[in-house]
Amino acid sequence: MTKKKFFIETIISILPPDRDCIPCNFMLRLLRAANTVRVEPVYVSDLEKRVSWQLDQASLEELMIPCFSHASTSTLLDVGLVFRLVRGFLDTEDVSRSGAAVVKVAKLVDCYLAEVAVDSYLALPVFFELASVMPSHARSTDDGLYRAVDTYIKAHPGLSKQDRKKLCGLIDTRKLSQEASHHAALNERMPVRAVLHLLLSEQTKLNKNIIHWSGSLSASRSPEGPTGPHQSARFHSKRETGPQQQQIMEIKRLKEDVLRLQSQCMEMERQIEKMTLEKKRSSSSGFILSWKKLGFSPAFKGKRIGEIDDEESEGGGKTTPFEMKARLVRGKNRRRSLS
Template identity: 30%
Template sequence: MDACFQFDLQVDVNGEEVFVVDKRIISLYSGKINKLLSKSKDVGCCLKVIFHDFPGGAANFELVTRFCYNRGRVNINPCNISNLTVAADFMEMNKFVAGTENLCEQTEKSLEEIKYWTWSDLLVALKQCENLLPGAISLTILDKFLDSLVGKVVSSCETSPCPSTSSPESYGFRLSCETRSSESLKNSCFRATWWFEDLIPLNIQVIKMLIRSMLSRNLDNGIISKFLLYYQKSRFGSALTGEKVEIIEAIVEMLCSLDMTCVSYKSLFEVLRFGLNLNVSQCCRDKLEGMIGLLLDRATLDNLLVPSPARRCYLYDVDLVLRFLKSFLGEGVGCVPLSRLKKVVRLMDLYLVEIAPDPHLKPSKFLAVIRTIPDSARDSSDEVYHAANLYLEVHSGLCEEQKMKICSGLNYEKLSSEAINHLARNANFPSQFAAQALILQQQRLESLLQHTDEAVSTDLPSTLSETAHKGRKGESSQQIVLYAKKLSLSDESKKLRAHLQNMQWRASELEKFCRRMQIQMTKMMRSRLSSHGRNAKSVPKICS
């Protein structure tokens, strides 16, 4: 090779810069340049080559020329290996040159030493790859960097596991102080998450590949979810709106690939709020809402009180909660464990009470929340009654038909005696529902009295038992007559209300009588047990 160079070839690199180089030297190492020059008929004049997509731009082309002018020698390190690899591939620098290895061979050998690289070396190389994305960098070299990086993360987590990774909600430590001190636990947790901050500068495309590699290595899903949420919060500070949308959508997609029991439920709601404010795609929202819905039994009331969308007058986004419920119930109540279902029922009852005072909430939405939970899942309808009462009190201007629809969501069979008594005096409810509740209360009392009669009839004097039974039967007949009269007086609301109050008093008297009977029965049974050994015979005194 000549000591002096002839600068007879112009190379325009991506419109950034034009290099004037010796075509003989460059073509000696570059198969691509050699092919281009062999096609040219103007051998004597100064030629020009234009590259529109040279990887790494002008700075990277300069690296290649230095390699050529330095007779095929170059110092390959983590700071330039990515650039040299893609440039060598682009320029087809795999030609055999006497006495030297071509650039492709040299970069491949350097990559074989990756297992000896430090953590900092890997981060530098990854950052170089990131600048070459998309398309320019070979996925093979990127996969090697990621695999080596993840290997170091997995190794550190295996040697110093963080006990908090099994807890999806926080970094709280649950092990007993008798086994490990809180200080050692904090240190252990730090060792499991030490790498979080170092990976924040990587863009979301590299993070997606990184997470796939972590999952393939079975890294703890709890650690991965914490990292993703930490990454999202850290990057949002300096990101533009478009970047934030891209990050949120990618984070949701990656969280979907994790074990949901390892994901913080509180954090999912935080991501949802970000997503709603950023107007992410409908597909992203559906995935996020589906994840939240599947774990609805973990939610708190505060989680569900999401403000209504913009330009909506009602307070809370009830439609969102209905979608959560639909996702939670899935194919039906029978597919959900009873313990989880009961938690959601209690949560929904609290939610009903919270949204009931909203003056802009439509009856159809309020009723939809009641009916989405199957009635068979509720042990008691008292909270639903409380919520319905609040709703009717605030929405006093509802027509009779609308009030009837709200009341139809109540299962009166599952109301307690206290709730029924309250309903009988409740002017917010239509009169016929108050009457219906009282009839149900009387039926309960009749059933209870009948049961009591059967239990104590053999222990009471026949005349006393018959008298008491007739008295109760007569009282019941009188009440049923009153109910019939009351139901026929729908246009005389005041008179009907008086009848209802009278019936309530009579029902209360029946309850008191029943309680006295139960007390006497208990005393009688105790007396029998105490006298059984002495063969004593006595008749308890019931009337006082």
């Protein structure tokens, strides 16, 4: 082990200072070996800095470095290492010049999150920190992030409602594709409000598409020359506006589906609130039934708490169990005599 440690430290120390002279995947393998033999932190820090310079060239397979901590609650993969690499990549000066590199790293992070999300020991703050480290403009689509969040919620069924809302807040519903939006709308693990927000976003998209196609249709029907405006409009309506009309009808149909799903979600939310109120009422009624089983309901029937307190005060204080029993016996005898 000592020879391997010395050998790896020697390799790291003789690496050339140029950024692109050594492949990123090779340095990731070297970093994995360095963590295995536990080289000195100064060498690990230097190697992590070199990897972060060209993180956009890394592959997911080489990035999945195991966590060599012996703690019982440690994750399978070294998530903290990946967070440091991404943070170092974002802190470099060349990031502002190359937007394509940022997009590549964002896709790499989303794929890594989807792989590590199945780990039951992955804490929510760690997952949230890595998922939110990339800037908002880095993701052209949030499909990968949605898949990672959905995988984490599925692998951690004990998450509270607030935690699920917090995770869903990472997703920009405007950046979801049609397939991802359809999956999220039917996903039972997603919070109701998140689904409603998604449906409203889809409705906004449909409205914009309808306005766009309506403008295109009106432009195609406008006269294009001095000769025969009516004939030109008739020509467009027969040949060119046919596909556009079909697309507009399809968009309207999708809009109706979105409104129907939105009403269903609102109805589900009302049902949940109704069930919550019924549960509270049943708990309070169960408390009253327990008093009735003890035989105290005749004394309290039709009276408020203040009236009961007044009766007790007039009787000279609180009623003892013996006096209460005597009242009950007298009440039973009185009913028998009346019958």
